[in-house]
Amino acid sequence: MNLVQARQRPAPTGIAGLSEAVVDLSAVKDNVRTFRRLTPHDVMAVVKADAFGHGAVPVARAALDAGATWLGVARADEALQLRAAGLTAPLLTWLYDAAELMLLGDMDVDVSVSTVAELQRVASVPAVKNVHLKLDTGLHRAGSTPDQWIELTRAAAHHEALGALVVRGIWSHLSHGDAPDAVQSRKQLQLLRTGVVLARRAGLNPSTIHLANSAGAITLDAPDCDVIRIGAGLYGIDETGIGLRPAMRLMSKAFQIRRIGAGEGVSYGHDFTAERDTTVLLVPLGYADGIPRVAVEQASVLCRGVRMPVVGRIAMDQFVVDAGDVPVDPGEPVTIFGDGSHGEPTAKDWADWAGTIPHEIYCGIGTRVPRRYEEATR
Numbered sequence: 429m430n431l432v433q434a435r436q437r438p439a440p441t442g443i444a445g446l447s448e449a450v451v452d453l454s455a456v457k458d459n460v461r462t463f464r465r466l467t468p469h470d471v472m473a474v475v476k477a478d479a480f481g482h483g484a485v486p487v488a489r490a491a492l493d494a495g496a497t498w499l500g501v502a503r504a505d506e507a508l509q510l511r512a513a514g515l516t517a518p519l520l521t522w523l524y525d526a527a528e529l530m531l532l533g534d535m536d537v538d539v540s541v542s543t544v545a546e547l548q549r550v551a552s553v554p555a556v557k558n559v560h561l562k563l564d565t566g567l568h569r570a571g572s573t574p575d576q577w578i579e580l581t582r583a584a585a586h587h588e589a590l591g592a593l594v595v596r597g598i599w600s601h602l603s604h605g606d607a608p609d610a611v612q613s614r615k616q617l618q619l620l621r622t623g624v625v626l627a628r629r630a631g632l633n634p635s636t637i638h639l640a641n642s643a644g645a646i647t648l649d650a651p652d653c654d655v656i657r658i659g660a661g662l663y664g665i666d667e668t669g670i671g672l673r674p675a676m677r678l679m680s681k682a683f684q685i686r687r688i689g690a691g692e693g694v695s696y697g698h699d700f701t702a703e704r705d706t707t708v709l710l711v712p713l714g715y716a717d718g719i720p721r722v723a724v725e726q727a728s729v730l731c732r733g734v735r736m737p738v739v740g741r742i743a744m745d746q747f748v749v750d751a752g753d754v755p756v757d758p759g760e761p762v763t764i765f766g767d768g769s770h771g772e773p774t775a776k777d778w779a780d781w782a783g784t785i786p787h788e789i790y791c792g793i794g795t796r797v798p799r800r801y802e803e804a805t806r
């Protein structure tokens with residue numbers, strides 16, 4: 429057994445190494461089921477960026493088990509990774525290079541197309557079959573501009589008639605998916621509808637219309653869409669308060685513990701000085717592992733059931749917490765974040781402390797932190 433295999437083997441008790449990110453796949457499954465219960469749509473599990481740091485392959489498998497029917501990723505290499513792992517579900521990628529098209533086609537990956545030039549490149553690669561034409565309905569990132577849409581759909585119909593490709597989907601992406609009033613989303617839906625009508629008029633017959641992300645799936649009523657693209661929601665980032673469960677728990681162990689006297693400083697520059705005698709413990713995670721340096725003013729962790737503040741600068745590999753007079757032994761488990769059910773902070777708390785969103789916290793958990801998978805039975 430090599431080292432990598434050894435590290436991925438679940439520990440019988442506690443943590444095998446110093447730190448680990450434990451991903452509860454039953455939370456991912458529950459989250460998929462929540463979207464399926466609350467909406468009439470098929471679910472595309474968006475597992476880009478290694479499933480927001482959770483691990484693309486295990487998360488994709490769990491999501492499909494729970495009834496998702498599509499997979500979506502940003503980049504070509506992410507799509508190929510899923511295919512290499514043996515996942516055969518319909519799979520869409522929207523950021524790829526022309527040089528990657530042959531491989532994508534060979535692996536039966538659907539690709540997004542926004543311009544006639546892209547369409548021609550795709551049509552010239554015989555292996556690529558299914559495309560999703562993307563219409564820019566207001567986000568102003570990728571997508572065809574509305575005034576080029578008719579030309580794009582006509583060109584696509586031409587290539588389809590020649591057997592070069594199939595327009596399987598038409599899609600767009602929301603700019604204000606989490607806005608409860610859905611004013612902008614409804615405008616975008618209206619534009620997409622018009623785009624679909626024009627595409628049909630050009631002779632296309634797309635089977636998969638999709639617009640909403642996790643938040644938009646809840647805020648926007650879009651009965652004419654077939655699929656919702658669920659990223660954040662899979663991981664329990666609950667932007668619309670529908671009772672999703674955070675899937676990741678970031679754990680470490682107290683590495684060293686020491687008593688310091690009043691007036692003594694901690695970590696680089698002694699930004700923190702103890703006001704009274706206290707116990708500080710060293711947590712072996714740092715900004716290289718995704719612990720945001722800027723969170724230090726407000727951050728805390730859970731150890732022995734007690735919230736302990738982070739004190740002193742967060743370094744690359746380690747940070748320090750103030751345990752006060754709580755008795756702590758070396759090796760004591762420390763919860764950096766979890767679902768909050770035991771009084772620990774959540775990834776959302778860390779995001780608030782760092783002035784960002786939980787997406788960035790999850791994506792930032794570094795490759796030095798092994799992922800371990802569990803499925804809690806409830």
Ligand SMILES: *Cc1c(COP(=O)(O)O)cnc(C)c1O
Nearest residue numbers: 474601641642657658659660661
């Ligand atoms: C990331 C992404 C999604 C998923 O959005 P969430 O808000 O994370 O659910 C959907 N569609 C596209 C195009 C994306 O880039």
